[in-house]
Amino acid sequence: MSARPSRKVTFKVFRFNAETDYLPTYINYDVDVTHENVVLDILTHIKNEMDGSLSYRRSCRHGICGICSIKVNGKAILACKQNVDQLIETYGTELTIEPLSIKRAMKDLIIDKEDFWVKHAMVKPYLDADVEDKPENEHFVTPAQVDQLLEADYCIQCGACHYSCPSLEINEQFIGPAAFAAGFRFQADVRDNQDNERLNAVNQEGSGVWDCVKCMECAEVCPKGVNPIEKITKLHNMVFEAGLAKNNIATRHAVYFKDSVRKHGQLDEAGLVIYSEKGYGMYKHMKVGMQMIAKGKAHVNIFNVPKSDKMDEIKKLVDSCSTAKF
Ligand code: SF4
Ligand code: SF4
Ligand code: FES
Known part of the structure; x- marks a missing residue:
């Protein structure tokens, strides 16, 4: 079977330097794309062959580190995972490449993710368990108990859901889908013995799980199938079950x-x-x-x-x- 010929695609790329620029610009780069190329290949080609000043983040190139997340035609993707041919099928041969959040752009496709990590820390994203100094045995967790995490531990903190969430876009206080998924991951862990501190953190009016408008965008864009809205719904139930729900x-x-x-x-x-x-x-x-x-x-x-x-x-x-x- 002969390989499909390459196609010329125009990549309209967001360019901005927060230290020197007042407004961003978009520069067009015409690149021949094969059916095997992912978006990261294109960025690498532009940087190596066309314009060395382009800045973006990448590390593992295997959909593991979560650092290469950007937006193409407004949709959040992982650059190292997203096939360009699939984008052409949806959007045609002019693709606009932008950072995950334009208002947080520092240099081209690189953003300041500080708010993401601050929100992440708010849900205590770690196991809070009393462990003996010198335990004699491992703490066994059964496969059924692992299943209760509903694959929330697949999250790679790429931020795709966080910067696609409309509630967060209009309300900076909203904790956001990625942090809620992380909160659920530890709240659902049988080894965690934190009282209600984590649930209280996600149960606040204005910032907590109740301000999600259930648009499903976080589930739609997540490249790891974490489905944050499902975890948000589980947190709703946990809040009710713990008797913490307020009448609002x-x-x-x-x-x-x-x-x-x-x-x-x-x-x-x-x-x-x-x-x-x-x-x-x-x-x-x-x-x-x-x-x-x-x-x-x-x-x-x-x-x-x-x-x-x-x-x-x-x-x-x-x-x-x-x-x-x-
Ligand atoms: S479902 Fe909720 S958390 Fe997910 S993107 Fe929509 S508003 Fe945000
Ligand atoms: S839940 Fe999915 S989209 Fe959100 S940060 Fe984690 S891996 Fe990325
Ligand atoms: S480079 Fe690591 S997820 Fe893309």
């Missing part, structure tokens, strides 16, 4: 969501807003509510929400999968 709009939203499905077999959108918001807060959703009613996505009469004809089955499902103290 986010926890009321979770409570009503479950109750609505258990009661009607479906989500009662209007009731959800009324219960979660309480008082006057619900009036700010009036316009969207009317639009939803017009499109048949919400019920006018919250006292007469239609029920599924499989209620017995649904109730059993909800009861069997719910361990949280709501």
